[in-house]
Amino acid sequence: MSGGEQGGGVGAKRWIIGVDIGGTNVSVGVLPVDGGHPLARRTLPTEPQRGAQFVVDRVVRMIEEAMREVLDSNGGERSDFAGVGIGSPGPLNRKTGTVLNTPNLGWRNFPLRDLIANAIGLPATLDNDANCATYGEWWMGAGRDVKTLVGLTLGTGIGGGIVLDGEIFHGVSDAAGEIGHMTIDLTGRRCKCGNYGCLEAYASGPAIAARAVEGIERGAESMMVAMVDGQLDRITAATVYEAVVGEDAFANEIMRETVTFLGSGIANIINILNPGAIVITGGVTRAGDHLFVPLRAEVRRRAFRSAEEACKILPAALPETAGLIGAAGVFKKEVFGSLGRA
Amino acid sequence: MSGGEQGGGVGAKRWIIGVDIGGTNVSVGVLPVDGGHPLARRTLPTEPQRGAQFVVDRVVRMIEEAMREVLDSNGGERSDFAGVGIGSPGPLNRKTGTVLNTPNLGWRNFPLRDLIANAIGLPATLDNDANCATYGEWWMGAGRDVKTLVGLTLGTGIGGGIVLDGEIFHGVSDAAGEIGHMTIDLTGRRCKCGNYGCLEAYASGPAIAARAVEGIERGAESMMVAMVDGQLDRITAATVYEAVVGEDAFANEIMRETVTFLGSGIANIINILNPGAIVITGGVTRAGDHLFVPLRAEVRRRAFRSAEEACKILPAALPETAGLIGAAGVFKKEVFGSLGRA
Numbered sequence: 001m002s003g004g005e006q007g008g009g010v011g012a013k014r015w016i017i018g019v020d021i022g023g024t025n026v027s028v029g030v031l032p033v034d035g036g037h038p039l040a041r042r043t044l045p046t047e048p049q050r051g052a053q054f055v056v057d058r059v060v061r062m063i064e065e066a067m068r069e070v071l072d073s074n075g076g077e078r079s080d081f082a083g084v085g086i087g088s089p090g091p092l093n094r095k096t097g098t099v100l101n102t103p104n105l106g107w108r109n110f111p112l113r114d115l116i117a118n119a120i121g122l123p124a125t126l127d128n129d130a131n132c133a134t135y136g137e138w139w140m141g142a143g144r145d146v147k148t149l150v151g152l153t154l155g156t157g158i159g160g161g162i163v164l165d166g167e168i169f170h171g172v173s174d175a176a177g178e179i180g181h182m183t184i185d186l187t188g189r190r191c192k193c194g195n196y197g198c199l200e201a202y203a204s205g206p207a208i209a210a211r212a213v214e215g216i217e218r219g220a221e222s223m224m225v226a227m228v229d230g231q232l233d234r235i236t237a238a239t240v241y242e243a244v245v246g247e248d249a250f251a252n253e254i255m256r257e258t259v260t261f262l263g264s265g266i267a268n269i270i271n272i273l274n275p276g277a278i279v280i281t282g283g284v285t286r287a288g289d290h291l292f293v294p295l296r297a298e299v300r301r302r303a304f305r306s307a308e309e310a311c312k313i314l315p316a317a318l319p320e321t322a323g324l325i326g327a328a329g330v331f332k333k334e335v336f337g338s339l340g341r342a
Numbered sequence: 343m344s345g346g347e348q349g350g351g352v353g354a355k356r357w358i359i360g361v362d363i364g365g366t367n368v369s370v371g372v373l374p375v376d377g378g379h380p381l382a383r384r385t386l387p388t389e390p391q392r393g394a395q396f397v398v399d400r401v402v403r404m405i406e407e408a409m410r411e412v413l414d415s416n417g418g419e420r421s422d423f424a425g426v427g428i429g430s431p432g433p434l435n436r437k438t439g440t441v442l443n444t445p446n447l448g449w450r451n452f453p454l455r456d457l458i459a460n461a462i463g464l465p466a467t468l469d470n471d472a473n474c475a476t477y478g479e480w481w482m483g484a485g486r487d488v489k490t491l492v493g494l495t496l497g498t499g500i501g502g503g504i505v506l507d508g509e510i511f512h513g514v515s516d517a518a519g520e521i522g523h524m525t526i527d528l529t530g531r532r533c534k535c536g537n538y539g540c541l542e543a544y545a546s547g548p549a550i551a552a553r554a555v556e557g558i559e560r561g562a563e564s565m566m567v568a569m570v571d572g573q574l575d576r577i578t579a580a581t582v583y584e585a586v587v588g589e590d591a592f593a594n595e596i597m598r599e600t601v602t603f604l605g606s607g608i609a610n611i612i613n614i615l616n617p618g619a620i621v622i623t624g625g626v627t628r629a630g631d632h633l634f635v636p637l638r639a640e641v642r643r644r645a646f647r648s649a650e651e652a653c654k655i656l657p658a659a660l661p662e663t664a665g666l667i668g669a670a671g672v673f674k675k676e677v678f679g680s681l682g683r684a
Contacts (some may be wrong), residue, residue: 147514164511174615174619177616178646185529194643197570198605265525272518272614303537304517304535306516309516
């Protein structure tokens with residue numbers, strides 16, 4: 001943690017600001033230090049193509065607005081804010097508060113934490129977005145009654161976060177949790193990361209869509225063709241989930257395959273880490289029981305029974321806010337020593 | 343921990359007994375509480391087919407002999423021994439000191455810890471053998487200068503242990519670390535555990551031998567045929583390593599495949615846990631640079647750079663003694679609070 005001034009003792013503080021910066025959107029909210037869900041929430045597009053300074057200015061303005069809203073509704077003064085917890089895509093260096101390299105945002109060695117801390121005049125912390133989302137689910141969401149939790153975010157990529165005994169697990173160089181880049185098929189599909197057969201190459205949103213398009217191009221019949229007016233490049237993972245709910249046979253086949261891939265990856269996590277829960281975030285959870293019932297069965301077939309029985313597989317409880325809640329949690333843990341989870 | 347009596351204060355104790363029970367051999371040694379390598383070491387075959395009580399009696403006799411040897415050489419008295427750390431194949435329940443189920447030994451719900459503790463009259467602890475071996479390498483072996491370490495034991499099966507920041511990581515139900523049962527090829531070879539495509543199904547000793555035999559049966563030429571006088575069922579992983587060193591082309595192909603399988607599994611561990619070292623134990627390390635040079639290259643191709651660069655891949659430094667050292671370490675940690683690693 002670094003940057004900004006911290007007026008008054010920690011005990012006097014009432015609020016922590018949480019910031020979740022993603023490739024698509026930025027979300028900001030204010031958490032009561034004493035517990036409770038975020039207030040004064042706002043979300044705007046990140047628009048990274050407008051440059052790093054634009055994004056920082058936008059985040060700073062959102063924070064200022066959220067602070068003003070909280071003070072207008074609750075009274076008090078600016079010194080009631082303890083500081084800012086920031087979640088950002090990585091890899092990053094938590095000690096220096098620097099984002100090392102994010103292809104999605106185009107940042108390299110970018111001192112994100114201190115730019116925000118200095119602009120607001122409050123101390124700040126920085127952690128990885130997937131770690132923050134997992135920590136938020138552990139603190140207030142689907143994992144709030146387990147000690148050890150793995151979070152999987154299925155979107156454009158597959159992000160992962162690991163919380164062990166209530167602490168985000170970072171590994172020796174802040175690089176732990178790259179669960180999406182676990183090889184499940186060592187001679188399989190090439191992944192963007194350079195490896196072959198990564199979970200992400202099969203079960204990310206674009207990978208699910210690509211497998212559907214490939215099947216249709218090979219002659220599979222599906223309502224998805226009509227859903228996109230024959231323009232196959234408009235098929236997304238959401239198209240597949242809608243067709244699954246519409247009982248399209250081919251979309252269900254794609255979903256069954258997705259379950260096999262995800263089930264293999266989750267069974268690996270269970271065999272290695274023996275967590276109390278796996279929490280899944282992302283559009284794929286919209287498939288509901290079409291996903292979770294066969295997924296649990298696939299995991300049961302593949303994982304050791306004593307580890308499998310100890311692990312719940314759950315949809316995220318806070319898909320919109322876990323990231324900013326967890327980012328604020330990282331700040332709270334660092335400054336106050338504990339999250340005070342029940 | 344439980345069982346036995348503990349005479350005198352912890353401060354007065356000079357020795358801890360370490361016990362490593364395996365499917366083939368039992369090893370016992372005595373560690374100085376103040377640090378240093380094991381004394382009075384002895385190893386005997388386990389002979390599990392003679393029954394659980396036979397194994398317990400044998401272990402107890404070995405402990406008594408080792409204690410006597412230490413007192414004969416160093417003076418002192420029986421009350422100088424703090425207790426016994428036991429490593430055993432799992433799954434097990436550390437709290438009750440019970441081995442739940444070991445196919446290799448034929449034990450089910452067997453109260454191993456207290457049987458030994460009561461027979462010796464000293465307190466005892468119980469942990470998984472692969473955890474103990476990894477902990478021993480972390481404490482005094484190849485991992486003694488890293489905080490976070492993953493151990494892989496390549497033998498009849500593939501055992502795994504995880505040490506995070508100096509603590510054995512057990513997961514929520516003592517089942518963490520089953521690294522050998524990570525799926526690397528989700529439609530691949532059936533594993534003994536019931537899953538398909540586990541690392542163990544490709545890179546354990548019997549799996550390496552089976553792949554060699556299958557290749558020869560399909561017509562591959564190899565010096566291995568002559569090495570076993572044409573009796574292919576006598577080919578073991580050791581036969582393959584010897585033929586590799588003898589520059590047998592087919593054996594080298596089997597080794598290259600083994601490297602691909604192991605490299606995929608190790609890259610997964612690195613991407614998920616970002617450890618400071620991976621320590622490999624077992625006969626396969628006899629292949630030396632034939633293994634480690636291409637293995638490092640395969641891992642580099644598959645893992646994230648920042649995690650890969652932070653991780654050493656090393657042969658075990660204490661292949662004979664890490665298990666009993668780690669078992670004694672578990673006892674020391676529990677009773678004395680710290681291992682006092684430099």
